[in-house]
Amino acid sequence: MNILEYLKSISRESIARRYFLMNSFDGSLTIFGIILALQLAGSGNPKVILISCLGAAIALAVSGVWSAYAAEKAERLREMKTLERHILRDLDDTRIERQLNSIVLKVTLVNGLSPFIAVLVIISPYIASQLGLLSADSAFTLSLIFVATILFSLGVIAGSISEDDKLGNGVKMLSAGVVVAVITILLEAVRVI
Amino acid sequence: MDKEGAPVVFLVLDVLKPHKPSIVEFGKILHSKGVSGSSISVYAVDEKTESVKVTLEGDDIDFDRIRSIIEDAGAVVHSIDKVVLGKNID
Numbered sequence: 001m002n003i004l005e006y007l008k009s010i011s012r013e014s015i016a017r018r019y020f021l022m023n024s025f026d027g028s029l030t031i032f033g034i035i036l037a038l039q040l041a042g043s044g045n046p047k048v049i050l051i052s053c054l055g056a057a058i059a060l061a062v063s064g065v066w067s068a069y070a071a072e073k074a075e076r077l078r079e080m081k082t083l084e085r086h087i088l089r090d091l092d093d094t095r096i097e098r099q100l101n102s103i104v105l106k107v108t109l110v111n112g113l114s115p116f117i118a119v120l121v122i123i124s125p126y127i128a129s130q131l132g133l134l135s136a137d138s139a140f141t142l143s144l145i146f147v148a149t150i151l152f153s154l155g156v157i158a159g160s161i162s163e164d165d166k167l168g169n170g171v172k173m174l175s176a177g178v179v180v181a182v183i184t185i186l187l188e189a190v191r192v193i
Numbered sequence: 194m195d196k197e198g199a200p201v202v203f204l205v206l207d208v209l210k211p212h213k214p215s216i217v218e219f220g221k222i223l224h225s226k227g228v229s230g231s232s233i234s235v236y237a238v239d240e241k242t243e244s245v246k247v248t249l250e251g252d253d254i255d256f257d258r259i260r261s262i263i264e265d266a267g268a269v270v271h272s273i274d275k276v277v278l279g280k281n282i283d
Contacts, residue, residue, distance in 0.1 A: 082241065083211055083241050083242075083267070086211075086239065086240070086241040086242050087209055087210075087211060087241070087242055087267065087268070087269060088269070089264075089269050091267050094264065094265050094266065094267045095214070095265055095266050095267060096211065096213075096266075096267035
């Protein structure tokens with residue numbers, strides 16, 4: 001099975017689609033919050049932003065992998081043990097156990113990698129800035145555009161999964177970014193941060 | 194060819210299986226070497242399992258192989274309900 005087929009097989013798992021949406025969304029908003037807060041605090045230095053965001057990205061990825069593995073493995077094992085009681089036999093080393101492990105692996109990968117990839121895209125302008133290809137201000141503007149694009153795209157994907165209003169879902173997701181921005185700016189304005 | 198004598202050409206098994214794989218997928222898994230036709234019908238459904246009658250036809254059905262395929266799919270053979278060996282009984 002090549003990588004493309006493997007990715008297609010992952011996208012067919014509803015739980016993996018759900019984790020992809022939830023964790024890309026989480027990762028994007030978290031990094032957006034960090035970038036905005038650092039900018040408002042006057043620490044717009046690309047290196048500081050890059051290190052802060054990379055630290056958060058690694059934490060999100062590790063947390064995603066660990067939590068999904070523990071939670072999914074526990075749930076799937078529970079399902080298998082229930083099935084074992086019904087069928088009155090051990091299901092170790094059967095197709096069922098192999099499928100269970102395959103789903104756990106897929107969900108774990110999606111849960112860990114989706115926020116990490118989203119974060120990498122968002123901070124890519126700062127990487128370019130570190131390499132001297134962009135100014136710090138341009139990197140900030142571009143990363144905001146990337147956050148908005150990712151949030152909107154996630155909404156469109158959600159709409160596409162539910163066969164619902166894609167544009168409306170995109171706007172709903174985007175509005176979460178607006179909420180984060182408004183609250184962070186207000187907090188800075190009233191000198192809470 | 195069966196090492197002990199006439200080949201098994203027809204086999205009816207009573208199998209208890211989980212809902213997944215479906216009987217379509219289950220049939221495809223069973224359609225191995227020596228099997229030329231198969232029929233699977235569900236006759237009882239439980240919350241997590243279903244009981245099926247598996248009918249296999251072929252020129253030389255290897256029962257041990259079929260049983261291990263069934264067990265690998267998470268199912269279990271409850272009984273062998275009918276077997277035809279050789280070529281002269283239908």
